[in-house]
Amino acid sequence: MDVKKALKYMFFSTLGFACMNATVKYLKDVNSYQIVFFRSLGSLFFTFGFLLKNKIPIIGKHNTLLIARSVVGASSMLLFFMSVKYLSIGTAVSLRYTAPIFAAIMAVFLLRERVKPLQWLFFVVSFIGVIVLKGLDKHINSYGLILVLIAAVLSGLVYIIISKIGKREHPAVIVNYFMVTATVLGGVLSIGNWVTPKASEWPFLFSLGVFGYIGQIYMTKAFQAASTNIVAPLKYIEVVFTAAIGVMVFQEIYTIWNLLGIALIIGGLVLNVWYKSKYIK
Template identity: 80%
Template structure:
C-alpha cells in the first residue's frame, strides 16, 4: 500500500475536478447544454483512444443498464452544471456530494441492502447540513438548490446502476457510454440554444473534458494503490479547493451558515465512509 502516492493522486484528482467546476462557473454566458456537449465531446477523445488502444470492445454486454446509467448520469451532470449558474460553486459541489444519502435509500429499496442505524445517523447529520444551508442561509437560491438536489438524487441512482452492472463491464466502457450519451444529449439540446463562443471560451470549453479525464484517472490510481478508508475521505477536498477558487477568482462570499452547512454535509459523509471501511456490512 503506497499511501504517500495515493494522497498525491487524490489531491491532484480533486484539484482537477475543482478546476472543471470553476471553468463551468466561468462559462456563465455559454448555454449549459453547450457546456455538457463540449465537456463530453472532449472526453471522448480520451475514452475512445483508450478503448481502441487496448482493443476493448466498445459496445459492451449490458446495453440496457449501460444506456440507463448513461441517461441518468448525463441528466445529473446537466442539472449540476445548471445549478452552478445560481449557487456559489463550493456550495453546489457540497450539495452534489449528498448523493450517497440517496444511493443508500435506493440500495435499501432496490437492492435490499442493509444500512446500519449509525449510518442513518451520519446521513441525518449531512441532511441537517442541507437544512442549515437553505433554512438559515438566505443567500442560497431556491432554484439552484432544487436543481443540484435532483442532480444528487440521479447521481445516487447512478451508483446503484453501476452496482448492478458490477464487474461485467470494463470501467472505460461505462464511462464511454456516458460520454457518448451526454454528447448527443447536449448537442441536440444546444441546437436551438446555441451561443457562439468567443476565442477564449473555445479553450475553456475543451478544457472541461481534459480536467474531467485527469480527475478521473488520478482518482482511479489513488484507489488502486491504497485502502478506501484512506482515499475516499480525501475526495471531499474538492469542496475546499472549489470554494477557495470561488472566493479568489469569482469573489464569492460564504456566510457562517454556509460554512456550517457544508461542514455538516461533508462531515456526515466522511463519517459514513470511515464507518464502512471498518465494519463489514
C-alpha cells in the same frame, strides 16, 4: 499499499475536478447544454483512445444497464452544471455530494441492502447541513438548490445502476457509454439553444474534458494505490479547492452558515465512508 502515492493522486484528482467546476462557473454566459456537449466530447477523445489502444470492445454486453446509467448520469451532469449558475461553486459541489445518501436509501428498496443505524445518524447530520444552508442562509437560490438536489438524486441512482452492472463491464466501457450519451444529449439540446461563445471562452470549453479526465484518471489511480477507507474521504477535498477558487477568482462570499452547512454535509459523509470501511465488510 502506497499511501503517499494515493495522497498525491487524490490531490491531482480533486484539483482537476475543482478546475472543471470553476470553468463551468466562468462559462456562465454559455448555455449549459453546450457545456455538457464540450465537456463530454473532450473526454471522448481519451476514452475512445484508451479502448482502442487496449483493444477493449467498445460495445458492452449489458446495453440496457449501460444506456440507463448513461442517460441518468448525463441528466445529473446537466442539472449540476445548471445549478452552478445560481449557487456558489463550493455550495453546489457540497450539495451534489449528498448523492451517497440517496443511493443508500434507494439501495434499501431496490437492492435490498441494509443500512446500519449509525449510518442513518451520519446521513441525518448531512441532511441537517442542507437545512442549515437553505434555512439559515437566505442568500441560497431556491431554484439552484432544487436543481443540484435533483442532480444528487440522479447521481445516487447512477451508483445503484453501476452496482447492478458490477464487474461485468470494463470501467472504461461504462465511462465511454456515459460520454457518448452526454455528447449526444448536449449536442441535440444545443441545436435550438446555441449561444456563440466569445473568442476567450473557446479554450475553456475545450479544457472541460481535459480537467474531467484528469480528475477521473487520478482518482482511479488513487483507489488502486491504497485502501478505500483511506482514499474515499480525500475526494471531499474537492469542496475545499472549489470553494477556494470561488473566493479567489469569482469573489464569492461564504457566510458562517454556508461554512457550517458544508462542514455538516461533508462531515456526515466522511464519517459514513469511515464507518463502512472499518465495520461493514
